[in-house]
Amino acid sequence: MNDEDIRAAVQEHLDKHPIKPWYNPFQTADIDLVRGRPWIEDLARIPSQTLKVEFLPNSTDGTAVVFTQEALYTLFRPFGKLLDIQPQPLESKVEPRYATLRFIRPRFAVMARNCMHGYVVSAAEGGGKAGTRFKINYERKIKMSMIRDWIVNHPRIVIPALAALVAAITVIIFDPVRTFFIKMKIKSSLHTEEYPVVQWIRKQVSKANRIYFGDRRTDPRGLAAIWEDRQNDISQLQAWLTETVETFIVIYGPRGSGKRELILDQALKGHKYKVVIDCKQLQDARGDTAKISRAAAQVGYRPVFSWMNSISSFIDLAAQGMIGTKAGFSETLDAQLSKIWQNTAVAMKRVALEGRHKDDKDAHMSDDEYLEAHPEKRPVVVIDNFVYEPENSIVLDKLTEWAAGLTTANVAHVIFLTTDSSFSKPLSKALPNQVFRTIVLGDCSLEVGRRFVLSHLDTEANDGAEGLKESTKQNLAGLDDCIKVLGGRITDLEFMAHRIEAGETPQAAVGRIIDQSASEILKIFILGTDSVTPQWTREQAWHLIKTLAHAKDGSLLYTKVLLSDLFKDNGEATLRALEQAELISIGSVKGFPRWIKPGKPVYHAAFQQLIENKTLKNRLDLVILGQLIGQENKSISKYEEELQVLGSLPKHPRELTSRIEWLLRKIQGSQTKILQYESDSAILTKLLYSEK
Incomplete structure (x- = not known):
């Protein structure tokens, strides 16, 4: 049998018994006659739908013929439909000469290359006297070198586009994850104390008196007396949390007055959804990276790649030196904090809306209307240690701006805990023309302070040895006078109670x-x-x-x-x-x-x-007298300069007489003060010299 008969027999067999690949059941295998000398190789050459056909001479002394589009179409069309045939440009000096054939599908190009590579076109077919041999390779539409060259030659487009791509990927992939972790933080999902199983285990273990989880006392610090005295403030705060008012709640009081305990342990004791942000941690952080990490940790924002900010800054610096402008890889502290607060706001809104159902009577309301109608559903944001400092203005301004957005959008209640009496100035920038709801916490009264100390000691005695209560009572002589000295500051009273417990x-x-x-x-x-x-x-x-x-x-x-x-x-x-x-x-x-x-x-x-420290008092009084003498000398010098100017005038108008007399009286008064200060300084100096 000749080759053509074999091809026809195989084709007939495949028509009756088609072979279909597992990855594409709609495609069948095809065959054709190999007319050339196929090159079997395992090089990393990926097939494509475009072939580059080079025309080579069949002998060393022969010449190759450049085929026309019609001739190439006749030879290669049997393998599959062609889209285009591009001959080599006439002005091109590239040798050997070639033509480019583009098939409609890559499988047709694979068939043509395997069958026609090394094929010699005879003289009868138009291949010249010695014949022309085909050398066929796959040709990519876009070469990798072209892509590389374009990237290198267009950094102004590529670098910003790459920065935008990185930002988009970050938003699409990481933002939902971060919002999920923030929701867990808000809902206290990781606080397992509320789970019934954990409570049962704690109860059983406590009965067995083997391992103890948590605190055995209902009032470990003996603060019941303080809370009884401040019950009106607690009730007022709880009432505010059930009202829809677009303003801040501010708890102002000196350090150690129990602001944090009042909010978290009493007013928000039964409130599930709350977030505490400590401004002191943000202000004490050194550098933008540390500030971003601490802000993210307080709201549960993770994963956070704060270390990437430094690397991105170096990339931006290199890009600026290369293209003249920043690429946008690095983000400012302002932008990073905006992302953290924005994700937190989104998570809070989702938490507040989780209780909605389709069969509720207010199901027809929009989300904003629902939040406005149900203030008790909103989470509570507690911003502790709020003290405005100019060096941390970016952080605090961004925080107050975000808090204002939460309040006005009815997403959450915001409570500020502060010791700064001028808190209204920075907060008014975020919420202008608003009156803040303020609770001022002062020191407790002497009677409440006495009850606090006694309840603290009784609580400790009940949990300790049986004889501790009697021993502490014997050491309470003069307690009222001591409480009067300490006033009503809770931290000082608590410290005194601890020292009394220790036997003092x-x-x-x-x-x-x-x-x-x-x-x-x-x-x-x-x-x-x-x-x-x-x-x-x-x-x-x-x-x-x-x-x-x-x-x-x-x-x-x-x-x-x-x-x-x-x-x-x-x-x-x-x-x-x-x-x-x-x-x-x-x-x-x-x-x-x-x-x-x-x-x-x-x-x-x-x-x-x-x-009472005479040395310290005399030394500092002497320093004060020296400063006062210096101030009076400066005043006298100023008066003397004006007198000198007035004395340099050619004539002395009588209208200046009162001014001159006033200056002279000022000089006399300052000089009198200086003499008195110097006399007192001499006495203090003598006392300091006489000390042993």
Whole structure:
């Protein structure tokens, strides 16, 4: 049989018994006659629908014939439908000559290459005297070198496009995951104490007295007396959480007044959905990466690739040097925080809407209408330690802006816990023309403080040895006087209770607190001004310490302090800075500053202890006198300069007589003060020299 008969026989067999590949049941195998010399190879050459047919001479002394499109069509059309035949351009100098054939499908090109590679076109078929041999290879429509060259030559397009692609992938893949973890954080899904199984196990183990999970006492810190005294504030706060009002709730009070415990342990005790954000952690973080990590950790935003921000910054820097503009890989702290807060807002809204059902009577409402009608469904955001600092303005501005969006959109209730009396200024930027709902927490009364200490000791006694209660009662002599010294600051009362439990008397415990407070004041406000440049001087701080220690009722009039010589220049800003640092507290009457008191009740006793140190008192008084003498000398120099200008005039108009007399009286008054200050300085210097 000849080749053609064999091909026809095989084709007939395949028509009756078709072979179909497993990956494509609609396709059948096809055959054709191999006319050339196929090159069997295992090179990494991926088949394509385009073939490059090169025309080579069949002998060394022969020449190849360049075939026309009609001739190539006749030879290659039997293998499959052709889309195009492109001959080599006439101006091209590439040897050997070639033509490009593009089939409609890659399988047709594979068939043509396997059958026609090495085929020699005879002279009778138009291949020349010695014949022309075909060399066939796959030709890609777009070469990898072309792609590489285009990428290298167009960085202004490629780099921003790559940055946009990375951002899109991040949003599509990671944002749903991050929102899921934030929802878990809001719903406290990882807090297993609420699960009935865990509660049962704890109960059984506690009965067996083998392992103990959690706290055995219902009131471990003995705060029941404090909460009874502040029951009105707790009820008011809980009522606000059931109302729809687009404003902030602010809990203001000095440090140690129990703001956090009041909110989390009492007002929000039965509220499931809450998130606590501690501004102090964000402010103390060093660098943008640390701030992003801490912000993400507080709301459960993960995964977070904060380390990628530094790498992206280097990429942006390199791109800027190459193309002249930033590529957009790195994001600012502002943008990163916006992403975190935005994902948190989305998760909060989903949590608030989880309780909706199609058969509810308000199912016809939109999501916004439902949230407005059901304020009790909204999560609660507690922003703790909110103190506005200019160096952290980006973080706090972004946080307050986000909180305002949550409030106005009825997504969540927002509660600020702050010790900063000027909290209204930064919050008003986010919610202008709004009156904040404010609860002011002061120190508890002496009676409540006494009940707090006694309840704390009774609680500890009931959980400890049987004889502890009797021993503590024997050491409570003078407790009322000690509580009066400490005032109603919860942290100080609790510290005293712990020391009494340890066997100390109330007087010894209070003495320890006073000593510690005096050391802190001395370090921060007196000696600490050498290494830093705060908004106050040691002279101003000592003046307040001394005058408050001598005050009969422990307070000073705000206006009188501003009229003193040490507070003439920018006195109000200095007093606000000292209030922020908790050396003093400023009381207001109808919004106007009226009086100044120590920052803590125990500070009054600490001030008295400091002024009893004669060496310290004399040295600082001497420093104050030196500063006052310097101020008066500057004033005299200013008056003398004006007198010199007036004296240089050719004539002395009588209209200037009153001005000259006023300047002379000022110089005389300043000189009188200087003489008095120098006299007092001499006495203090003599006392310091006489010390042994």
